[in-house]
Amino acid sequence: MVLQCNNFEVIDLGVMVPAQKILDTAVEIGADAIGLSGLITPSLDEMVNVASEMQRRGFQIPLLVGGATTSRAHTAVKVDGKYDGPVVWVKDASRSVPTLAALLSDSQRPQLMADVKADYDSLRERHAAKHDRPMITVRQARDNRTPIDWDGYEPAAPKEPGIHVLSGYDLAELRDYIDWQPFFNAWEMKGKFPDILHNPATGEAARALYDDAQAMLDRLIAERWLTANAVFGFFPASAVGDDIEVYVDESRSEVLTTLHNLRQQGEHRDGVPNRSLGDFVAPRETGLADHVGAFAVTAGLGAADRITAFKQANDDYSAIMLEALADRLAEAFAERLHQRVRTEFWGHAPDEELDNVALIAEKYHGIRPAPGYPACPDHTEKQTLWQLLDVEAATGIELTESMAMWPGAAVSGWYFSHPQAQYFVVGRLARDQVVDYAERKGWTLAEAERWLSPNLGYDPDD
Numbered sequence: 001m002v003l004q005c006n007n008f009e010v011i012d013l014g015v016m017v018p019a020q021k022i023l024d025t026a027v028e029i030g031a032d033a034i035g036l037s038g039l040i041t042p043s044l045d046e047m048v049n050v051a052s053e054m055q056r057r058g059f060q061i062p063l064l065v066g067g068a069t070t071s072r073a074h075t076a077v078k079v080d081g082k083y084d085g086p087v088v089w090v091k092d093a094s095r096s097v098p099t100l101a102a103l104l105s106d107s108q109r110p111q112l113m114a115d116v117k118a119d120y121d122s123l124r125e126r127h128a129a130k131h132d133r134p135m136i137t138v139r140q141a142r143d144n145r146t147p148i149d150w151d152g153y154e155p156a157a158p159k160e161p162g163i164h165v166l167s168g169y170d171l172a173e174l175r176d177y178i179d180w181q182p183f184f185n186a187w188e189m190k191g192k193f194p195d196i197l198h199n200p201a202t203g204e205a206a207r208a209l210y211d212d213a214q215a216m217l218d219r220l221i222a223e224r225w226l227t228a229n230a231v232f233g234f235f236p237a238s239a240v241g242d243d244i245e246v247y248v249d250e251s252r253s254e255v256l257t258t259l260h261n262l263r264q265q266g267e268h269r270d271g272v273p274n275r276s277l278g279d280f281v282a283p284r285e286t287g288l289a290d291h292v293g294a295f296a297v298t299a300g301l302g303a304a305d306r307i308t309a310f311k312q313a314n315d316d317y318s319a320i321m322l323e324a325l326a327d328r329l330a331e332a333f334a335e336r337l338h339q340r341v342r343t344e345f346w347g348h349a350p351d352e353e354l355d356n357v358a359l360i361a362e363k364y365h366g367i368r369p370a371p372g373y374p375a376c377p378d379h380t381e382k383q384t385l386w387q388l389l390d391v392e393a394a395t396g397i398e399l400t401e402s403m404a405m406w407p408g409a410a411v412s413g414w415y416f417s418h419p420q421a422q423y424f425v426v427g428r429l430a431r432d433q434v435v436d437y438a439e440r441k442g443w444t445l446a447e448a449e450r451w452l453s454p455n456l457g458y459d460p461d462d
Contacts, residue, residue, distance in 0.1 A: 297411050
């Protein structure tokens with residue numbers, strides 16, 4: 001939209017587009033540049049693939065890289081080296097116009113690429129230095145696991161065990177749980193909500209945007225533009241090493257599936273554990289009847305058709321607004337459902353009384369980490385979640401081969417109830433843990449390195 005408003009012709013191929021289609025279309029129309037946007041970490045590898053294919057096919061036009069999961073460092077280290085043509089990371093939409101204008105200008109391009117090269121060389125040097133930072137073996141990391149005293153602990157049993165489906169959830173209720181900060185971030189408006197509404201420099205534009213959002217929320221709720229569905233469940237479980245065994249029933253005699261977890265391997269200062277999600281479920285040898293939960297929610301059903309209609313009417317503003325609100329409602333649904341899980345369905349925090357500010361600040365007990373995010377960076381664990389809950393049949397949320405959820409306004413993850421459970425970043429992984437993880441998953445090492453590539457603390461080619 002930003003490029004089009006500045007007189008660039010943009011051919012939008014949509015989402016989850018194969019490299020061949022991107023490059024074939026670029027050749028067919030004589031494109032001056034190719035832009036790639038990535039939403040989830042598997043798209044990072046696909047960007048490397050596109051760059052490699054551009055090199056193989058003899059392209060020379062600029063490649064622009066952007067999106068939520070991308071970074072200057074990833075572009076410099078992983079993408080730039082695969083393609084001899086110009087490769088530029090674009091921080092946000094506002095930078096796309098001057099960047100592309102410079103790339104297409106014979107007079108401006110040399111200076112831009114000289115600046116980019118100097119920046120990328122520096123980033124590659126810093127990245128190489130990261131590999132020199134101390135790491136410990138996976139065995140040492142496991143010896144330094146989260147110190148939880150299981151003696152005398154009584155895991156909370158779910159008040160409503162099994163799998164539950166919520167269809168057509170009340171959007172008006174979810175509205176009260178929206179976190180507005182990411183909404184303004186999505187529109188590239190800087191400032192903290194609600195202060196941004198009163199900032200002398202940005203307040204007028206921010207208030208206008210916020211008022212438009214409220215007006216559209218009124219309409220989409222009243223006219224039922226969107227449908228919100230959820231599925232969630234609770235399962236008997238025990239930790240076995242870093243992994244979590246999920247059982248068929250409370251007899252715990254038959255394993256239904258296994259949740260595979262990774263562990264921090266950075267060398268920490270004394271007293272700081274190397275965490276894994278498996279630390280927060282009672283080990284099998286304790287004999288404790290612990291549980292784990294799973295969920296998937298969406299507020300995006302119906303959004304695609306409405307967004308298409310807005311675009312066909314040349315109303316890009318409303319299309320982007322609806323997409324942003326659907327995302328916010330999905331996150332609000334995840335927040336509200338977790339609250340109800342803690343207080344009602346699982347009930348491990350029945351007396352909790354937190355307002356929306358406290359919920360956003362994660363002041364509650366228990367966590368809901370999502371596969372593909374820092375505490376469990378392996379996106380393929382979504383496949384296990386989908387099988388456990390039969391997510392697509394229950395909610396209509398599809399899982400693509402790259403592990404993206406469709407519609408995009410969706411959230412999924414696990415529930416942990418232990419009061420010491422906390423969010424953390426797995427970070428860099430050493431080869432010994434990746435080898436061990438591949439064996440536990442039934443993968444080849446190459447498969448593990450592909451799915452875990454953003455977290456590798458070593459070069460697989462070394």
